[in-house]
Amino acid sequence: MERVAVYPGSFDPITNGHLDIIRRGMRFFDRMIILIAYNPNKSGLFTVEERTDLIKKVIGDEPRIRIDSSSGLLVDYVKKAGGNVILRGLRAVSDFEYEFQMALINRRLDRDIETVFLMTGYKWFFTSSNLIKEAACHGGSVRGLVPDIVLHRLEEKYSKDRSGTK
Numbered sequence: 001m002e003r004v005a006v007y008p009g010s011f012d013p014i015t016n017g018h019l020d021i022i023r024r025g026m027r028f029f030d031r032m033i034i035l036i037a038y039n040p041n042k043s044g045l046f047t048v049e050e051r052t053d054l055i056k057k058v059i060g061d062e063p064r065i066r067i068d069s070s071s072g073l074l075v076d077y078v079k080k081a082g083g084n085v086i087l088r089g090l091r092a093v094s095d096f097e098y099e100f101q102m103a104l105i106n107r108r109l110d111r112d113i114e115t116v117f118l119m120t121g122y123k124w125f126f127t128s129s130n131l132i133k134e135a136a137c138h139g140g141s142v143r144g145l146v147p148d149i150v151l152h153r154l155e156e157k158y159s160k161d162r163s164g165t166k
C-alpha cells in the first residue's frame with residue numbers, strides 16, 4: 001500500500017520548523033501533500049496563493065510532494081486525495097491538548113485515517129508562524145528561523161506597512 005501523508009496547516013508563512021517536519025516525514029511516506037487549510041472568513045498575512053508560491057519555491061523540484069489548499073473538512077480531503085495519514089508536528093506542551101483533541105475528533109470522523117506526530121527539532125521549539133510575524137512586524141530579525149525567500153517577503157510586507165504604502 002502506498003503511504004500518503006497529508007500535512008495540514010496554515011503555513012502563513014512556512015517556517016524552518018515546518019520544513020523540518022516535511023523533510024523528516026518524507027523518510028516515512030511515499031508521497032506527501034502539504035495542505036494549506038484556510039478559513040474563507042479569515043484573512044492571513046499572506047494570501048493562499050502567496051503561501052502556495054512560497055512553499056513551492058522553498059520545496060523546489062520534489063516530485064513526491066504536492067501542495068494544495070482546502071477550506072473543507074480535513075478527513076474528507078484526505079480520503080478524496082487517497083491519503084491514509086495526517087501528519088502533524090508537536091512543539092511545546094501547549095500544542096499537545098489541541099493536537100490531541102484534533103486527532104481524536106478526526107479519528108471519530110474517519111477510523112481509517114491515522115494522525116502521526118513528529119516531535120519538533122530542538123532548534124525549532126519556539127518557531128511558530130505567529131511569533132515570526134509578531135517579531136518581523138516590529139522590525140525584529142527572524143533570519144535563520146524561516147527560509148531566506150520568506151524572510152525577504154516578510155521584510156517587503158512589513159516595510160510597506162511601516163511606510164504606510166500598503
Ligand code: ADP
Nearest residue numbers: 009010011017088089090120124127128129130
Ligand atoms: P503555526 O502553529 O506555526 O502557526 P501551522 O498551523 O501552519 O503553524 O502548523 C501546521 C503544523 O505544523 C502543526 O501540526 C504545527 O504543530 C506544526 N508546526 C508548526 N511549527 C512547528 C515547529 N517549529 N516544529 C514542529 N512542528 C511545527
